[in-house]
Amino acid sequence: MPVVGMAGGGQLARMTQQAAIALGVQLRVLAKTAEDSAARVVADARLGDDASLEDLLAFAKGCDVVTFDHEHVPGPHIEAVTAAGVPCRPGAPALAHAQDKLVMRNRLSGFGAPCPRYAPVPAADPIPFLQDFAEGRVVLKATRGGYDGKGVWVVDPRDPAARALLEELAGLELMVEEFVPFRRELAALVARSPHGQGAAYPIVETVQEDGICVEVLAPAPDLPDDVRAEAQRLALEIADELGVTGLLAVELFDTDQGLLVNELAMRPHNSGHWTIEGARTSQFEQHLRAVLDLPLGATEPAAPVTVMANVLGGDDPDLYSRYLHVMAHDPAVKVHFYGKDVRPGRKIGHVTALGDDLAEVRARARHAADYLRWGPAMKDHAMKEKA
């Protein structure tokens, strides 16, 4: 049975282990510490830093293929592993588009994929440039290293605060994008294998708060068939054009003028956690099948409606005591915890509910996620928030 190496010890590697156990393939992870989310549950966890070429090469030795649970492994490191004879999936040329937002925008625009209007921001005297770029607010992005709303700022270049922010960000490579008045955000998750097979999951709606995904509704409610088909086609086209192997998540803005690509990720993605129970093949199994060049699994939904809600850390680290209420209240809700220490606002787990009626399923997922975050104080918190 093959050995799949996954660089990174986060929850994506952790949940990939569940799929690897079923397939009988050995998952090896490269984690920074033994307390990392995946290192806690994977027998073959190696400790090291995937930003170190030496650590990465030692890790890759004996793997049949190497893949990633994040985008931060430097491209030249990935090329070196490939040169050492271990295929990396996705490869460095594809992954570059998930590592650098400007590279991604240039490439996507090159073959006509719809994107917000964008431009690189000059390092010298950026304010007049930004004022020329658009009338009102614009979206500033660090080209590299952002996640979960970090590395993204919405500013009005005419506002004095913009000058202060840009001084703070001096030295960071920035790009600017038009502020898109979207109706909602969607995500298209597809897989592509080295021999070119593709598979698309149902299009989902992602609900964000403060730049963090809090809910995923699968399938996206009230999505016209032609938009759904276009989103799937677009994601498969991007995977093909970029030569992605493994999963590709395409975050989309649903606007009055049609779909626009927001971000790309080439790995299992938060917007696909619902597939563990909600689709015939989980995204984690699909990623393993794709990077191993095995035939891809069926993406059909397992229920009419699936809702995934992220559990964010609250003030109280004692999650386990809340299982009693959550499981007794709703014996059918599925709880996933990542073995991470609780910090306020940190993604520490998720819950999934399935059923026939969106409002009911969404309320069930929401209740469980909120209760796990706030515990018995949930009501007080909700009242405070309203006040």
Place this chain on the structure above:
Amino acid sequence: MPVVGMAGGGQLARMTQQAAIALGVQLRVLAKTAEDSAARVVADARLGDDASLEDLLAFAKGCDVVTFDHEHVPGPHIEAVTAAGVPCRPGAPALAHAQDKLVMRNRLSGFGAPCPRYAPVPAADPIPFLQDFAEGRVVLKATRGGYDGKGVWVVDPRDPAARALLEELAGLELMVEEFVPFRRELAALVARSPHGQGAAYPIVETVQEDGICVEVLAPAPDLPDDVRAEAQRLALEIADELGVTGLLAVELFDTDQGLLVNELAMRPHNSGHWTIEGARTSQFEQHLRAVLDLPLGATEPAAPVTVMANVLGGDDPDLYSRYLHVMAHDPAVKVHFYGKDVRPGRKIGHVTALGDDLAEVRARARHAADYLRWGPAMKDHAMKEKA
């Protein structure tokens, strides 16, 4: 988060790890070797022999609860772990009924659970005793240590072969049961928690060949509602009477005279593997919830029909190369491999198919299991068997 210790390193512990990862509880297994099915995938695998009290006590230290993936841990060892302050679930008094078939029959008969007629076999001069017991064939069972058809013999005490067999078995404690002309075999899977909550899964039909379960049909087709309800009630009653904590699988004969209890198991059971995809809560998650005294999960089926087929070892150890065909042929079939070396007839994995039509779903599961066993030679084998 609590630490659950599971004595035994087989596929049941391996699949329990998938559920433990989601719940965020730490699974610790006690395995004989690092190559054991579960030791290959569990980060906290301890090596040792659960028949050794010293190993078992060292293993249990630091666990919040200890449970088992088999029935062979001696009762006094379990009592010693309990006395050392670590609760064992199920406890020794309950587990005794899954360890000794005569103890089980006596206890079940004591509260009126329907069993085949049975008797202990005297060590001295057993043949006349057996000839008096029944007219034709009888079922001889070793009271302890049997599994998968091992430890069970169907003999006619008037046949000279019976005398030879009994000489061979001298020294083994035996019991005899009437040969039951059953229509089919059913299994009732229930969970019971320390505070007494119970949950019953749908009743399934198990299909055996040579004493080994080869298929499970969930739910059991064409089962009258009253028989289904009676099977669930009976299993819950047995769990309650015996004080089981965790899962209880009750193997049943479906006869013209009603249901009869065949065997008991107090752990995740082969007849419940279908629940991983086929029920809202897998039996492995349910077992963890039960031994942790967490509220039990919903047992509703996730599809109208689920069929699980065991994959037995064939002549060729190279299973992985067959994934290509099986996954391409049926992208929706779910493959589970146990990381075990292939030996002819050994259970090395299982496959699960879900759908609406029993004949179609069963054919899909059967095809995948047979192909994984025999590979491209399947057709030849099938032809040979027919010839």
